[in-house]
Amino acid sequence: MPPNAPADADASREREERLRGAAVSASGLVKSYGSVRALAGVDLTVAPGTVLGLLGPNGAGKTTIIRILTTLLKPDAGTARVAGLDVVSDAAQLRERIGLAGQYAAVDENLTGLENLTMVGRLYGESRARAKRRGHELLERFELLDAARRPTKTYSGGMRRRLDLAAALVARPPVLFLDEPTTGLDPRSRLQLWETIEGLVADGTTVLLTTQYLDEADRLASDIAVIDHGRVIAEGTPDELKDRVGGERLEIRLDEASSADAAVVALAPMADEPPSIDGEVVCVGVRRRGGAIVEAVRLLDDAGVGVEDIALRRPTLDDVFLALTGHAAEAAEDDQAAA
Amino acid sequence: MRRLVTDTLVIAERNLVRLPRAPELLLAFTVQPIMFTLLFRYVFGGAIKTPGFSYADFLIPGIIVQNIAFGGFVTALGLNEDLHKGLIDRFRSLPMARPAVLAGRTLADVVTNGLSATILVITGLIIGFSFHTSLLHALGGVGLLLLFGYAFSWVFAFLGMLVSTAEAANSVGFIAVFPLTFISSAFVPVKSMPSVLHPFAEANPFTITVNAMRSLWLGAPAGNVVWGAVVWALAIIAVFAPLAVARYRSAAGQ
Numbered sequence: 001m002p003p004n005a006p007a008d009a010d011a012s013r014e015r016e017e018r019l020r021g022a023a024v025s026a027s028g029l030v031k032s033y034g035s036v037r038a039l040a041g042v043d044l045t046v047a048p049g050t051v052l053g054l055l056g057p058n059g060a061g062k063t064t065i066i067r068i069l070t071t072l073l074k075p076d077a078g079t080a081r082v083a084g085l086d087v088v089s090d091a092a093q094l095r096e097r098i099g100l101a102g103q104y105a106a107v108d109e110n111l112t113g114l115e116n117l118t119m120v121g122r123l124y125g126e127s128r129a130r131a132k133r134r135g136h137e138l139l140e141r142f143e144l145l146d147a148a149r150r151p152t153k154t155y156s157g158g159m160r161r162r163l164d165l166a167a168a169l170v171a172r173p174p175v176l177f178l179d180e181p182t183t184g185l186d187p188r189s190r191l192q193l194w195e196t197i198e199g200l201v202a203d204g205t206t207v208l209l210t211t212q213y214l215d216e217a218d219r220l221a222s223d224i225a226v227i228d229h230g231r232v233i234a235e236g237t238p239d240e241l242k243d244r245v246g247g248e249r250l251e252i253r254l255d256e257a258s259s260a261d262a263a264v265v266a267l268a269p270m271a272d273e274p275p276s277i278d279g280e281v282v283c284v285g286v287r288r289r290g291g292a293i294v295e296a297v298r299l300l301d302d303a304g305v306g307v308e309d310i311a312l313r314r315p316t317l318d319d320v321f322l323a324l325t326g327h328a329a330e331a332a333e334d335d336q337a338a339a
Numbered sequence: 340m341r342r343l344v345t346d347t348l349v350i351a352e353r354n355l356v357r358l359p360r361a362p363e364l365l366l367a368f369t370v371q372p373i374m375f376t377l378l379f380r381y382v383f384g385g386a387i388k389t390p391g392f393s394y395a396d397f398l399i400p401g402i403i404v405q406n407i408a409f410g411g412f413v414t415a416l417g418l419n420e421d422l423h424k425g426l427i428d429r430f431r432s433l434p435m436a437r438p439a440v441l442a443g444r445t446l447a448d449v450v451t452n453g454l455s456a457t458i459l460v461i462t463g464l465i466i467g468f469s470f471h472t473s474l475l476h477a478l479g480g481v482g483l484l485l486l487f488g489y490a491f492s493w494v495f496a497f498l499g500m501l502v503s504t505a506e507a508a509n510s511v512g513f514i515a516v517f518p519l520t521f522i523s524s525a526f527v528p529v530k531s532m533p534s535v536l537h538p539f540a541e542a543n544p545f546t547i548t549v550n551a552m553r554s555l556w557l558g559a560p561a562g563n564v565v566w567g568a569v570v571w572a573l574a575i576i577a578v579f580a581p582l583a584v585a586r587y588r589s590a591a592g593q
Contacts, residue, residue, distance in 0.1 A: 070432050095434040106425035110357030122349045123435040125342065151360055167429065 023048040023175050023206035024069060028078035031064050038064040040230040041078070046208055046223070048174075051201055053221030054210040055321075061230040062210035063103070066179045069208065070100045083175050096124070099168030103180045107163050109153035113144050116152060117167055124171045131170075138166040142196070158189025165196065176200065178209040182216060194219060214318050226324055234324050242315045244323065249313050250296055254280045255306030266303035270295055280308075343436035350443025354417065355450055364413060368455045372406045376462050379526060387527050392557060395467035400480075400552035401525030403459045404545060407488035408516060410452040414444050414492050415499035415508040422500065427587075438584045445492035452488040456481065471558045480555035483568055487548050490575035491516075497583035525549050544571040 024046035031039040039061045046052040054062045067073040069082055071091040080087045085094040107116045114135050121131025139145045142162045152160060161181065168176060181197065182190040197220055201207055211217050217224050218238050225235040234241060254263055257280040264275050264282065270292070272285035286292045293310055300307055358364060379398055389397040418441070421427045430440050460468075470477045495512060502508045522536055523529075523545035532540055540546055551568035553559040 067428075072428055072431050092434060095432060098432065100429065100432040102425045102428055106429040108353065108357060108426060109424075110360045111353065115353075115356065119349060119353050120429075120433065123346055123430070123433045123439075125345075125434070 021048065022046060022081075023050075024052070024080070024082050024208055026065070026069065026078065026080035029065065029068060029075045029080060030077040031061075031068065031073065031075050038230055039068075039075070042227075042230070042232055044080075044208075044225060044232065046206055048206050049201070049204050050222040051197075051207040051209065051220050053217035053224045054208065054227055055212070055214065055217045055221075055224050056210075056227035057212060060227040062227055063179055064230075065227070066100075066177050066208070066210060070098055070177050071095060096171065097173055097175065099171065099173035099176045101161075101165045101168040101176070101178050101181060103183055107152050107160060107167060110151055112149050112151055113139055113155070113163050114148040116163060117170060120167045120170045134170055138169060142166045156189075158185055158192065161185060161189065161193060162196070165193070169200070173205070175206045175208070178207060180210055180212065182211070182213070190216075214316060214321070218316075226321065228325050234320070241320045244320065248286055248292070249315065250284045250286055250292055251311050251313050252282045252284070252296065252300070252307060253309040254282065255308050256280065259305045262303055263300060263305045266299045266305060267296060270299065286312075343439055343442070346435045346439035347442040347446060350439055351446040351450075352443075354444055354447035358447075358451065367413075368410075368451055369458055372402070372455050372459050373462050375406075376402055376459060376466070380466050383526070388531070389528060391559070392553075393467060395463065396469070396471075396557055397553075398526065399459065399463035399468040400556055401523075401549045403456055403463075403484060404487065404549050404552060405520040405525050406455055406459060407452045407484055408491045408520060408545070410448055410455060410488050411445070411492035411495035412509075412512060413451065414448055415495035415512055416505050418444060418496060418499035419502065419505045419508050423504075437588065438580075441493075441496050441580075441583050441587055445489060445496055448492040449485055449489055452485060456484055470556055472556060476555045476558075479565075480552050483548070483551055483555065483565065483572075486569065486572045487544075490572040490579075493576055493579040493583055497579050497586060500583060500586040519543060520545050523549060544568070544575070547571055 022045045024044065026042060026044040029039050029042040030037075042061070042065060044052065044065070054065060056062050064073065068075050069080055069087055071087055071094055074088055082094055083097045085097070087094060107113075108119070111119065114132070117135030117138055118128065118131045121134050122128060124131075126134065136145075136148070139148045142165070144159060144162060144166070147155060147159060152163060155163065165178075165181070168178075178197070182193050185193065194216070197207065197209070201220075207220075209216075209220065221238065223235065224238055224241060225232045226241070227233070234244070236244075252263065252267075254260060260277045260280065260282055264277065267275055267282070267284050270284070270286060275282050275284040277283075284296070293312055296310060297307060376398070379402060380395060384394040384398070387394060387397075418427075421430075421440075427440065495508075498512055498515075499508050502511055522532070522540050523543045524540065525545055529537060529540045529546060547564055548568040548571065550559065551565040554564060
């Protein structure tokens with residue numbers, strides 16, 4: 001996305017204020033591993049109390065961004081501030097104010113749930129008694145109290161993730177980083193974790209999460225930054241991103257593929273842009289949602305084109321990804337694996 | 340500094356608490372050393388001439404030193420596992436003292452080394468070993484033993500952070516440490532080896548430490564060998580502790 005040249009002093013001041021008040025702000029982050037450039041200049045802003053979703057395929061640089069923002073990794077160039085503190089020069093202080101839950105549930109499997117949380121609390125400098133009390137509180141909140149005294153190697157995947165998230169919340173951090181929080185979870189555990197994250201945001205926590213699941217970003221994030229090849233290639237609210245690939249679309253399945261051309265001609269008056277044809281399926285972008293289906297059926301009926309099925313579809317973030325990168329999110333993943 | 344101490348203790352406690360829950364590890368500390376002691380005493384013992392000592396007296400200080408040196412293996416494997424499971428990331432994102440993860444780990448090794456040394460001494464007493472010196476000397480020997488084990492824990496800590504997999508840590512550690520322990524006075528007198536090995540065997544910190552143990556426990560002529568052993572242990576710590584901590588700071592930064 002090209003940087004917006006400030007139209008006037010007001011806009012510039014407004015942007016500056018936004019950055020100063022931001023819970024997370026990064027500018028020009030660059031990081032290379034040997035000859036591989038993981039980040040090629042990343043700018044990000046997260047307003048307090050909101051959720052920014054970093055969306056992108058494997059290897060796009062999402063985890064590298066999280067690692068820099070959580071002080072695990074120093075950027076080669078660029079600066080970033082989290083909760084008002086610089087990620088490099090104030091790293092020690094910053095660690096008091098952030099929580100990190102990773103892709104791999106980072107708990108000690110030979111310790112019980114309570115022992116894990118107590119250990120983390122004590123490493124934040126709490127006394128054993130206070131750390132234990134906080135651990136109890138969190139286990140109760142995450143519905144793990146029954147398993148509190150069992151080694152975590154006996155936990156299910158979903159329980160481990162919840163414990164990992166609980167560990168990230170021990171010090172009540174104002175800013176929370178979640179690196180692919182639901183990767184590998186079954187649908188029910190995923191939904192549970194989503195609800196938990198939504199609860200944290202409702203309590204005022206700022207969240208930066210990475211995901212390769214479009215529905216996850218769609219559900220949790222108030223803003224999305226799409227990352228590909230170490231750059232932010234688009235940002236905005238989920239709706240704004242969807243608007244960029246056009247409004248709603250009609251998907252019409254015809255009786256016969258041979259009547260597709262006739263259908264395209266018939267639908268021209270209501271189409272936003274030239275309809276696309278794929279076998280017997282015709283896709284039409286529409287300007288107005290209201291009455292679109294009825295109008296399409298009437299136009300096709302007048303032209304004598306038989307319709308088997310017709311549906312109005314909102315664009316998904318998959319469509320966004322395809323429009324922005326020229327490839328689907330899934331295909332991009334395969335590219336990375338093959339490379 | 341206070342933070343370093345408390346954080347180190349928290350991590351040491353973590354590593355000790357989990358120990359009884361990983362039975363295969365506990366086996367390595369208990370059954371395995373007993374097995375080796377019995378094998379050496381009864382299979383090789385009759386064939387090895389140790390002038391001035393019974394083989395049981397000769398063997399126990401040697402085999403204990405060897406065992407203690409390998410005690411740090413748990414540290415290499417454990418750190419490697421922590422690294423791969425993301426636990427090191429969690430620790431590094433916490434406001435804890437930086438060296439505490441390694442210092443806690445190596446401190447826990449001192450406790451487990453104490454445990455296996457106790458088991459070996461008891462085994463030794465049963466098969467004919469006895470202390471020939473004062474209680475003070477015997478305790479001095481225990482102290483030296485634990486110091487030497489602590490030094491090797493730092494070697495293994497560095498190794499665990501260096502290699503990519505637990506299997507690699509295992510084989511590198513084994514290949515590096517095993518010959519060191521054997522080309523020493525731990526199991527046979529150096530004089531019985533081919534003369535090309537003498538310079539190496541005599542300079543080997545294992546030989547020096549084992550000889551120091553024999554002087555503290557059996558009253559063998561000491562010379563400066565006890566101080567030599569202490570200096571070796573401190574030197575190993577001075578080199579490998581900073582290396583391991585530097586590696587810790589950067590290794591997880593991938």
